[in-house]
Amino acid sequence: xxxxxxxxxxKNLKTFFYSDGRCNPAVNGVSFDVKSGKTLCxxxxxxxxxxxxxxxxxxxxxxxxxxxxxxxxxxxxDSRGDIHIEKLDRNGKEMRSLRGKDIAMIFxxxxxxxNPVYTVGWQIEEMIRNHENVTKxxxxxxxxxxxxxxxIPDHEKRIDQYPHxxxxxxxxxxxxxxxxxxxxxxxxxDEPTTALDVTIQAQIFxxxxxxxxxxxxxxxxxxxxxxxVSEMADEVAVxxxxxxxxxxxxxxxxxxxxxPYTEALLRSIPIxxxxxxxxxxPIRGVTPDPFDRPSGCQFEPRCxxxxxxxxxxxxxxxxxxxxxxxxCIKYQEVSKNE
Amino acid sequence: MATKASIRRMNNKxxxxxxxxxxxxxxxxxxxxxxxxxxxxxxxxxxxxIIFLIILLACIFAPILTPYSPKAVDMGNILSGPTxxxxxxxxxxxxxxFSRILYGGRMSxxxxxxxxxGCALIGIILGCYAGYKGGIIDSIFVRISEVFMSIPRLxxxxxxxxxxxxxxxxxxxxxxxxxxxxxxxxxRSKVLSIREEEYVQSLEVFGLSTPIICYKxxxxxxxxxxxxxxxxxxxxxxxxxxxLSFLGLGVPLEVPTWGNILNAxxxxxxxxxxxxxxxxTGIVVSLFVMSINFIGDGIRDTADPTxx
Amino acid sequence: MLKYTIKKILSMIPMILIIxxxxxxxxxxxxxxxxxxxxxPESLARLSDAQIEEMREAYGLNxxxxxxxxxxxxxxxxxxxxxxxxxxxxxxxxxxTGLPATLELAVASLIISTILGSILGxxxxxxxxxxxxxxxxxxxxxxxxxxxxxxxxxxILVFALNLEWLPVGGRTDPxxxxxxxRLEYIVLPSLVMGLxxxxxxxxxxxxxxxxxxxxEYIKTARSKGLAEWRVNLLHGFRVSLTPVVVLxxxxxxxxxxxxxxxxxxxxxxxxxxxxxxxxRAQNYxxxxxxxxxxxxxxxxxxxxxxxxxxxIDPRVKLEN
Numbered sequence: 001x002x003x004x005x006x007x008x009x010x011k012n013l014k015t016f017f018y019s020d021g022r023c024n025p026a027v028n029g030v031s032f033d034v035k036s037g038k039t040l041c042x043x044x045x046x047x048x049x050x051x052x053x054x055x056x057x058x059x060x061x062x063x064x065x066x067x068x069x070x071x072x073x074x075x076x077x078d079s080r081g082d083i084h085i086e087k088l089d090r091n092g093k094e095m096r097s098l099r100g101k102d103i104a105m106i107f108x109x110x111x112x113x114x115n116p117v118y119t120v121g122w123q124i125e126e127m128i129r130n131h132e133n134v135t136k137x138x139x140x141x142x143x144x145x146x147x148x149x150x151x152i153p154d155h156e157k158r159i160d161q162y163p164h165x166x167x168x169x170x171x172x173x174x175x176x177x178x179x180x181x182x183x184x185x186x187x188x189x190d191e192p193t194t195a196l197d198v199t200i201q202a203q204i205f206x207x208x209x210x211x212x213x214x215x216x217x218x219x220x221x222x223x224x225x226x227x228x229v230s231e232m233a234d235e236v237a238v239x240x241x242x243x244x245x246x247x248x249x250x251x252x253x254x255x256x257x258x259x260p261y262t263e264a265l266l267r268s269i270p271i272x273x274x275x276x277x278x279x280x281x282p283i284r285g286v287t288p289d290p291f292d293r294p295s296g297c298q299f300e301p302r303c304x305x306x307x308x309x310x311x312x313x314x315x316x317x318x319x320x321x322x323x324x325x326x327x328c329i330k331y332q333e334v335s336k337n338e
Numbered sequence: 339m340a341t342k343a344s345i346r347r348m349n350n351k352x353x354x355x356x357x358x359x360x361x362x363x364x365x366x367x368x369x370x371x372x373x374x375x376x377x378x379x380x381x382x383x384x385x386x387x388i389i390f391l392i393i394l395l396a397c398i399f400a401p402i403l404t405p406y407s408p409k410a411v412d413m414g415n416i417l418s419g420p421t422x423x424x425x426x427x428x429x430x431x432x433x434x435x436f437s438r439i440l441y442g443g444r445m446s447x448x449x450x451x452x453x454x455x456g457c458a459l460i461g462i463i464l465g466c467y468a469g470y471k472g473g474i475i476d477s478i479f480v481r482i483s484e485v486f487m488s489i490p491r492l493x494x495x496x497x498x499x500x501x502x503x504x505x506x507x508x509x510x511x512x513x514x515x516x517x518x519x520x521x522x523x524x525x526r527s528k529v530l531s532i533r534e535e536e537y538v539q540s541l542e543v544f545g546l547s548t549p550i551i552c553y554k555x556x557x558x559x560x561x562x563x564x565x566x567x568x569x570x571x572x573x574x575x576x577x578x579x580x581x582l583s584f585l586g587l588g589v590p591l592e593v594p595t596w597g598n599i600l601n602a603x604x605x606x607x608x609x610x611x612x613x614x615x616x617x618x619t620g621i622v623v624s625l626f627v628m629s630i631n632f633i634g635d636g637i638r639d640t641a642d643p644t645x646x
Numbered sequence: 647m648l649k650y651t652i653k654k655i656l657s658m659i660p661m662i663l664i665i666x667x668x669x670x671x672x673x674x675x676x677x678x679x680x681x682x683x684x685x686x687p688e689s690l691a692r693l694s695d696a697q698i699e700e701m702r703e704a705y706g707l708n709x710x711x712x713x714x715x716x717x718x719x720x721x722x723x724x725x726x727x728x729x730x731x732x733x734x735x736x737x738x739x740x741x742x743t744g745l746p747a748t749l750e751l752a753v754a755s756l757i758i759s760t761i762l763g764s765i766l767g768x769x770x771x772x773x774x775x776x777x778x779x780x781x782x783x784x785x786x787x788x789x790x791x792x793x794x795x796x797x798x799x800x801x802i803l804v805f806a807l808n809l810e811w812l813p814v815g816g817r818t819d820p821x822x823x824x825x826x827x828r829l830e831y832i833v834l835p836s837l838v839m840g841l842x843x844x845x846x847x848x849x850x851x852x853x854x855x856x857x858x859x860x861x862e863y864i865k866t867a868r869s870k871g872l873a874e875w876r877v878n879l880l881h882g883f884r885v886s887l888t889p890v891v892v893l894x895x896x897x898x899x900x901x902x903x904x905x906x907x908x909x910x911x912x913x914x915x916x917x918x919x920x921x922x923x924x925x926r927a928q929n930y931x932x933x934x935x936x937x938x939x940x941x942x943x944x945x946x947x948x949x950x951x952x953x954x955x956x957x958i959d960p961r962v963k964l965e966n
């Protein structure tokens with residue numbers, strides 16, 4: 001029995017963007033825990049703040065963004081104790097020693113995420129030698145083993161090839177090899193399969209699942225794809241306009257959604273095998289302008305359950321049971337529809 | 339990478355914006371024309387525009403600003419330094435330098451602008467047609483432009499100047515001959531991408547003639563980069579004219595242009611003893627070219643959405 | 647790589663043929679009897695009209711245009727560029743003495759502008775938005791706007807005439823032969839030419855570096871926990887190095903133009919100076935031959951730049 005304790009605890013995180021003289025609260029108070037050996041999927045449509053949340057944990061925000069409030073605690077489980085990431089210098093020494101070593105990240109498009117002018121092997125070795133005091137030969141040996149472990153065929157030859165000589169799926173495997181090279185406790189995957197073919201997608205998920213089991217890694221997966229969520233997630237957090245509006249175990253959220261948005265999201269997905277005649281329910285309206293937000297619940301203008309009350313203020317978190325949380329005053333009505 | 343000071347500056351700026359935002363002050367902020375607003379906020383571009391207008395208007399209204407003709411010889415008053423009568427002194431044959439700068443500016447700007455316009459015209463006419471039609475016509479023009487562009491411009495210009503002889507008209511002709519290639523390339527590549535758009539295909543289905551599709555429907559969409567290019571080439575040709583005339587190969591010396599005025603500084607004695615003959619002119623040329631570059635840069639930056 | 651190199655070099659041949667053809671055509675358009683610059687003027691003066699006619703036949707000047715062109719081209723390949731009509735010196739001798747001087751100045755200013763320009767550009771990009779960056783940007787703009795010759799004469803006035811630190815012009819004093827004595831002649835022209843080109847390189851390097859720093863792999867490099875200098879230099883600068891090398895190719899025409907202007911201003915005895923003198927004297931054969939040398943040199947240099955670019959950017963190699 002492996003322990004499933006929390007490694008990263010995010011509380012009331014607020015990350016704002018500043019552009020053109022305006023302020024956009026891209027992440028407006030989110031809280032969640034990432035547990036070792038488990039996959040937490042943060043799901044939401046583009047612009048909801050899910051990627052910004054991931055970047056905040058890594059402190060990889062662009063210069064026109066900053067963390068305003070809240071805390072990101074990384075529980076090292078060793079002599080370093082708990083580290084408050086939000087208090088560290090963005091590119092300071094401590095932050096850098098966490099990046100890659102303790103928390104690694106893989107990105108959406110492996111095509112652009114690898115540096116085109118260095119060989120794949122060089123880039124992985126660079127990561128290893130950056131965090132561990134090993135010789136060049138040792139780093140190369142480990143890189144070869146990593147590439148083999150990630151299922152890259154012909155790795156003896158591949159190690160000296162450039163990223164453009166790799167196919168998309170192979171590149172993402174190389175990215176994962178790089179991310180896993182220092183045995184991180186947490187792996188953040190920002191839409192890791194969006195740019196890949198569906199068949200390759202499945203292979204990458206399988207690989208990530210395997211790594212999670214083997215190394216007891218905590219995975220934070222960012223995605224907009226409910227299919228991915230149902231396949232990968234142990235826990236789910238649904239984000240809308242900078243807030244987590246519902247979270248819980250995959251079974252709770254996908255099986256009995258309590259927030260109108262989650263419910264609507266699930267209803268808008270076509271189900272394989274039901275054929276052309278199936279009843280799809282796209283969510284009406286569009287996401288509001290982030291500079292001209294609704295005054296209360298952010299989903300209120302598009303919500304079928306909305307009442308006057310909803311536009312007063314953002315609903316509080318309601319805990320249903322141990323793990324299930326929802327931010328909606330009408331959640332009881334939503335659950336009636338099951 | 340950011341320095342500590344710049345981080346502090348950013349943080350202060352962010353705090354202020356956030357405060358205003360939370361007070362709801364920014365919600366109804368006028369959007370207006372975002373591009374224009376951004377351009378006006380660009381201090382360098384605005385400074386550039388002011389300098390540009392001052393010099394341009396001064397040249398246009400030269401007869402009002404100075405009582406002297408740029409060609410009036412006054413042998414009784416040669417090589418005088420700046421005085422109340424002659425603000426920037428007089429030259430070796432007593433001509434007023436200030437008036438020569440203004441009238442010379444007219445000529446220099448006209449040559450620069452005329453050449454840039456000529457290049458743009460040829461570039462548009464050929465580029466639009468060749469880009470839309472493709473095939474043999476296109477590849478012939480591309481080859482020709484390649485040959486022209488492989489010859490360093492100044493060498494081509496001087497070669498042609500040696501053969502064609504010196505006059506303002508010839509200089510413009512030479513500049514156009516040597517410079518049309520790049521504007522042709524630019525228009526052509528823009529048209530190549532527009533050609534694939536659906537509206538063009540539907541026009542073809544309607545059976546419109548090639549010239550109409552080309553010049554009436556495609557061209558307007560390819561025009562905006564050309565306009566920026568005309569301003570920047572004007573600056574380039576003004577510099578070229580100055581260099582050419584300085585070397586004594588440009589417009590005949592009796593015609594005042596900025597380059598011809600500067601030609602006097604080839605003489606080391608003048609260089610050391612009669613600063614008013616060349617220094618003000620040199621500064622005016624540099625300022626004018628710089629102002630155009632600032633405006634061009636400003637327009638380019640405005641189109642870049644990543645800027646705060 | 648070898649195949650790519652050979653391909654690149656072979657592709658220059660049609661270009662050279664076209665350009666020589668155009669230059670010969672222009673040469674024939676100029677006034678004057680071709681025989682006057684094809685033959686040594688001294689021996690020409692001693693010939694009778696009948697003998698001149700014989701020589702015209704020998705040079706193939708009575709044949710059709712294409713034959714004349716190939717005759718001329720063939721003589722070029724043997725190193726016979728004809729004579730300068732104003733001095734009676736064979737053009738090849740003018741090139742032989744002038745070319746080393748021109749290359750010396752061009753290479754010196756290329757090195758100055760490349761090193762200074764790329765360092766300043768990259769620093770400016772890394773510290774984007776700071777006061778230092780803004781100052782550099784304004785200086786860069788001033789740099790591309792000042793006429794090169796104006797910068798040159800101001801430099802002469804300040805450093806040669808007023809301060810008397812450096813000589814006004816020329817390349818060597820016949821009496822001095824030491825390396826450092828010769829060095830003082832090249833300092834001013836190469837600095838003026840180098841600095842005036844630095845601004846362009848800087849602007850280009852800055853935008854290229856900014857472009858690179860926005861790329862996803864820079865985020866990857868940061869996510870690996872690399873130190874900022876490593877992210878900036880190994881991942882940012884290394885990638886934007888390629889466009890900076892390409893920029894050397896772009897700068898070749900500027901370099902040639904600079905050679906003509908700066909050599910004339912500083913009376914530097916290179917082929918640029920000889921070119922502007924020849925244009926002024928309407929010494930057509932010399933003008934055309936020197937122009938040909940400039941064009942061919944530019945062509946060779948840009949081919950070389952293409953090959954070097956392919957060598958440092960693995961993507962280009964594969965595409966070809």
